[in-house]
Amino acid sequence: MTGKLMIAGGRPLRGTITISGAKNSAVALIPAAILAETSVVLDNLPRISDVGIYEEILTELGAVVTWDEDSMRIDPSSMKSIPMPNGNVKKLRASYYLMGAMLGRFGEATIGLPGGCNFEPRPIDQHIKGFEALGAEVSNEGGSIRIRARELRGAKIYLDVVSVGATINIMLAASRAKGITLIENAAKEPEIIDVATLLNSMGAKIKGAGTETIRIEGVDSMRGCRHSIIPDRIQAGSYMIAAAATRGDVLVDNVIPKHLEALTAKLQEMGVHIYEMDEAIRVVGQPEYESVDVKALVYPGFATDLQSPMTSLLTQAKGVSILSDFVYNNRFKHVPELVRMGAKIKVEGRSAVIEGGVLNAAKVKATDLRAGASLFIAGLTVPEGVTEITGTEYIYRGYENLVPNLRGLGAEIWVGEEE
Numbered sequence: 001m002t003g004k005l006m007i008a009g010g011r012p013l014r015g016t017i018t019i020s021g022a023k024n025s026a027v028a029l030i031p032a033a034i035l036a037e038t039s040v041v042l043d044n045l046p047r048i049s050d051v052g053i054y055e056e057i058l059t060e061l062g063a064v065v066t067w068d069e070d071s072m073r074i075d076p077s078s079m080k081s082i083p084m085p086n087g088n089v090k091k092l093r094a095s096y097y098l099m100g101a102m103l104g105r106f107g108e109a110t111i112g113l114p115g116g117c118n119f120e121p122r123p124i125d126q127h128i129k130g131f132e133a134l135g136a137e138v139s140n141e142g143g144s145i146r147i148r149a150r151e152l153r154g155a156k157i158y159l160d161v162v163s164v165g166a167t168i169n170i171m172l173a174a175s176r177a178k179g180i181t182l183i184e185n186a187a188k189e190p191e192i193i194d195v196a197t198l199l200n201s202m203g204a205k206i207k208g209a210g211t212e213t214i215r216i217e218g219v220d221s222m223r224g225c226r227h228s229i230i231p232d233r234i235q236a237g238s239y240m241i242a243a244a245a246t247r248g249d250v251l252v253d254n255v256i257p258k259h260l261e262a263l264t265a266k267l268q269e270m271g272v273h274i275y276e277m278d279e280a281i282r283v284v285g286q287p288e289y290e291s292v293d294v295k296a297l298v299y300p301g302f303a304t305d306l307q308s309p310m311t312s313l314l315t316q317a318k319g320v321s322i323l324s325d326f327v328y329n330n331r332f333k334h335v336p337e338l339v340r341m342g343a344k345i346k347v348e349g350r351s352a353v354i355e356g357g358v359l360n361a362a363k364v365k366a367t368d369l370r371a372g373a374s375l376f377i378a379g380l381t382v383p384e385g386v387t388e389i390t391g392t393e394y395i396y397r398g399y400e401n402l403v404p405n406l407r408g409l410g411a412e413i414w415v416g417e418e419e
């Protein structure tokens with residue numbers, strides 16, 4: 001789906017939204033299947049463009065991929081190791097997981113440097129440090145990373161930066177290394193536990209995922225299995241924020257409330273009413289909100305991926321809020337667009353200083369996925385006129401069925417033709 005998003009805001013969102021499987025798990029679980037010798041079935045996959053691109057990549061590598069509703073069957077038995085310097089790998093950042101998965105299965109990988117949401121330079125030095133520690137030789141050949149190892153050996157790897165991608169990539173390769181790998185200062189995001197759960201079902205021996213030390217005992221072979229993906233906490237959080245921003249009343253269903261604790265606490269601090277159930281969260285918006293300070297940190301802190309959506313909500317609070325991002329240096333490309341909509345926001349170093357006020361309709365552009373989320377949330381709050389959002393290809397990378405979902409909640413949103 002392409003075309004600009006058109007939103008006539010000012011309507012409270014009301015109803016129930018069911019959250020799909022997590023994008024950031026899916027883009028790691030699909031390449032993880034490369035390590036198996038028989039078919040892996042992934043249930044609860046989101047139908048988003050990143051998943052479609054990964055399906056094409058695996059097919060190019062010789063896997064047989066079939067769908068049954070939201071389940072993907074990947075038969076990796078006839079896969080071959082072929083260099084992938086260009087093409088689809090450039091379209092998504094998470095193509096870097098091909099490095100760890102192909103290294104584990106074939107002992108080699110040549111992968112073009114990944115594309116995706118480029119809101120700031122995002123190095124992969126910790127991934128490379130991990131592969132080298134496992135005994136691989138890594139070189140950069142004309143913009144492609146070439147990795148080779150005669151034999152992968154377990155090692156102790158201390159990550160200088162807490163990185164989700166490096167933690168998962170090292171787990172993938174180390175699952176097939178000889179001996180034991182310890183990842184110290186590992187990332188603790190729920191998606192890491194999800195990948196470890198799949199790998200263990202495939203025969204890997206991984207302990208400690210979700211803590212800062214992960215122990216991986218390498219195995220000689222891995223088999224297929226069936227795995228259901230965790231719900232997308234960022235998609236869920238975005239709808240929670242949208243419900244609060246429009247002063248609506250929304251039941252966000254199929255979530256793991258614990259994954260959203262940092263957001264829930266901040267929303268409550270602002271004055272939003274939240275009711276947690278086993279697998280759902282009800283968000284009841286209020287006429288007025290207090291300003292709050294938010295610090296985006298690694299998990300279990302407030303998610304950086306909800307920082308941009310939260311910026312839009314904070315424009316609806318009384319007084320001045322300060323929102324800081326300690327994961328990325330400069331993830332504020334949404335701010336100039338929100339300013340076009342009348343927001344009073346100044347970026348100072350790693351922080352955005354946000355003064356509450358009413359937003360107005362404008363023509364704005366999404367420059368990355370979560371910047372896009374901040375814009376559709378802002379558009380939903382605008383009391384008069386029509387907000388037009390271009391750059392929607394970024395938004396569809398992470399939000400399955402966005403337009404029908406929001407319409408189902410009572411939003412007046414439609415797709416217009418891009419000029």
Ligand code: EPZ
Nearest residue numbers: 024094122123124125126127161163164165305327328370
């Ligand atoms: C994952 O990216 C997510 N993407 C991102 O989600 C998310 O913003 C990020 O984790 C942080 O939570 C996927 O899972 C596909 P990192 P990742 O390595 O793994 C620095 C979204 O909107 N760093 O944890 O690539 C890096 O620059 C997206 O859904 C190094 O310096 O992020 C950043 O400042 C966007 N060297 C910080 O660490 C490295 O080798 C955290 O990055 C790796 C990372």
